[in-house]
Amino acid sequence: MKWQSLLASFAIGLIPAGAVHAAQADHVTASHAWIRLLPAKLPAAGYVTLQNAGSSAATLVSAHSAVYASVMLHESDVESGGMNGMHAVNQLAISATGKAMLAPAGYHLMLEQPDRVLKPGDKVEITLDFADRSHLPVQFAVRPANTADPN
Amino acid sequence: MKLSHLARLAALSMLIVASSWLSACHQSESTPWQLTDISGHMPDLSFRLTDDQGKTVTAADYRGKVALLYFGYTHCPDVCPLTLAQLHVVLQKLGPLADGVRILFVSVDPTRDTPAVLHDYVAAFDPRAVGLTGSPSDIEALTKRYRAAFTREPGKADGSYDVSHSSGIYVFDNTGKARLLATPTDPQDKLVHDLHLLLSPGHAP
Numbered sequence: 001m002k003w004q005s006l007l008a009s010f011a012i013g014l015i016p017a018g019a020v021h022a023a024q025a026d027h028v029t030a031s032h033a034w035i036r037l038l039p040a041k042l043p044a045a046g047y048v049t050l051q052n053a054g055s056s057a058a059t060l061v062s063a064h065s066a067v068y069a070s071v072m073l074h075e076s077d078v079e080s081g082g083m084n085g086m087h088a089v090n091q092l093a094i095s096a097t098g099k100a101m102l103a104p105a106g107y108h109l110m111l112e113q114p115d116r117v118l119k120p121g122d123k124v125e126i127t128l129d130f131a132d133r134s135h136l137p138v139q140f141a142v143r144p145a146n147t148a149d150p151n
Numbered sequence: 152m153k154l155s156h157l158a159r160l161a162a163l164s165m166l167i168v169a170s171s172w173l174s175a176c177h178q179s180e181s182t183p184w185q186l187t188d189i190s191g192h193m194p195d196l197s198f199r200l201t202d203d204q205g206k207t208v209t210a211a212d213y214r215g216k217v218a219l220l221y222f223g224y225t226h227c228p229d230v231c232p233l234t235l236a237q238l239h240v241v242l243q244k245l246g247p248l249a250d251g252v253r254i255l256f257v258s259v260d261p262t263r264d265t266p267a268v269l270h271d272y273v274a275a276f277d278p279r280a281v282g283l284t285g286s287p288s289d290i291e292a293l294t295k296r297y298r299a300a301f302t303r304e305p306g307k308a309d310g311s312y313d314v315s316h317s318s319g320i321y322v323f324d325n326t327g328k329a330r331l332l333a334t335p336t337d338p339q340d341k342l343v344h345d346l347h348l349l350l351s352p353g354h355a356p
Contacts, residue, residue, distance in 0.1 A: 036232050038225070039271035045228040076229045086229065104233040105335065111228070145232055145275035146239040
């Protein structure tokens, strides 16, 4: 038992050490983070602008939150006058010194199964996970459904 | 969708014909509309559905109002809410004239979109928005009437599923005649301009 817990503390201790060396998240800053709140517990969308100050690309691979049981990276397909739908996206690269926008009618975080009923003005922390296993916690502002221009 | 191309082509060819006529006599006076004119290309508004209060309604209940018909569903977190939020802004820009407008949000996902779900949903966007649902066959008939295809994507393991649908906004005048087609990519001001025209007494034919 003692050995197991000792090994476990080693393992836990090693994760942050690894993150320090390979930290895509350290070069990425998030702004304009908001959630379009829908009534009841309908799936909502999260939007954020990501700026990469690093000299190499940072790749967003997933996101998670204590508030939402499911957070997925999605992209809407919108054709002028045509069909629109959505598909899941495995990863989103932010080029060196480049920018990626998760914005309405494009890339977004699909947020499902909130653990409580949210209201406009709330803040929700969503952690962005990068390919090198580094993480960026971001505070998202909860805004009303009919927000047209959030910023 | 092919419709908008056809409609645009039709509108464009009419415009070319009209302008070649007009250049002979009067200047200007082409189409007054900034959106795609679908007058005569789409049937009048007609349906029998259930509104978000649980009441059976038909198109006749909205005569006297300019109707903005949009197909969507509540489990659509990105494009549908964006479109409804933009329509809300358009109505705000119209001021008191917006009382003459109804947004008819028709669910293409009637299994999940009960009147109660729709009621909370549309109310979150605009007081002039009405949620409509019905039997799958009634919904399908309406989408076919306006050639607004939708498909249900294969279900996922957890029983959820996605729906692809046409993103056009069909504009009907206060007599239920199909007049204009807007897409979410059209600038809001075009819709504001054309609705203003449609809502003004003695508007252009």
